[in-house]
Amino acid sequence: MHTVTVVPADKLIICDGVALFFDFQAPDGLHALQWRDDAGHTEWTGGPNRPLTVEDYDEQVAPYVALWRKEKTRREEMAAEEAAARALPDAKEAKIAEVLSGYDAALAASLTMPAAMPTSQDVAVGAALFAVEDAEGLTYVQSRHAARRDELLAAVEAAGTVDAVRAVVVSYDV
Known part of the structure; x- marks a missing residue:
């Protein structure tokens, strides 16, 4: 059996420690229902609390557990649908970042070879020297990397x- 708390005014059902707030029907005047292990009680706004026994479970407690399960399942299915809807855009966003980072790394490597960890200053100096020594070659390298970047982004x-x-x-040719 479950540990259950029901508070209709708060639209709250807690089942085994998991609270869900949602609309549900309850008898007029029911302030709360408490159930633990094999016993519990109901609290009424206009009357005394009433004890609940194992014999009362199916009629008094189980309907709230069923409502809670139905709402929990509905929320899980909705979350799964939302996650599935976000999966493709999220994957594309991550891959685009990878493509752009790869482009930057390929361009930096082409301008600073053989440096293993070029700094931004190394890249700037490498580009300037390349432009002075072989402006046509610099344009070729830049356009080759840009074409590959654009091809990857299109894919x-x-x-x-x-x-x-x-x-x-x-991947980029470096």
């Missing part, structure tokens, strides 16, 4: 499922 945008988004492999 992410076209993906219709989370698996299709995950299948987009972020």
Whole structure:
């Protein structure tokens, strides 16, 4: 059996420690119902408390447990639907961030080779030197990385499922 608390005025049913607030029907004047293990009581606004025994469970307590279960299931299904609806946009957002980060890393690596951990200053100096020494080559490298970035972004945008988004492999020629 369950531990149950019902407070109709607060639209509250607590079952085994999990509280749910929702609309439900209760007898007029019922202030609260308490049940633990194999006994409980009802509290009435216009009258004395009444004890509940195991024999009362099916009629007095079980209907509230059933209402609580139905509401809990409804909320879980709604949460699952919302999570499923957010899964694809969230996957795309994460993959786009990966594509853009990859682009930045590829461009930095192309401008600062052979530095393993180039700083922003290294990138700026590398770009300036590259532009001076081989402006056409710099334009080629930039356009090549940008084309790959745009290709990856288009693949992410076209993906219709989370698996299709995950299948987009972020790689750049460096």
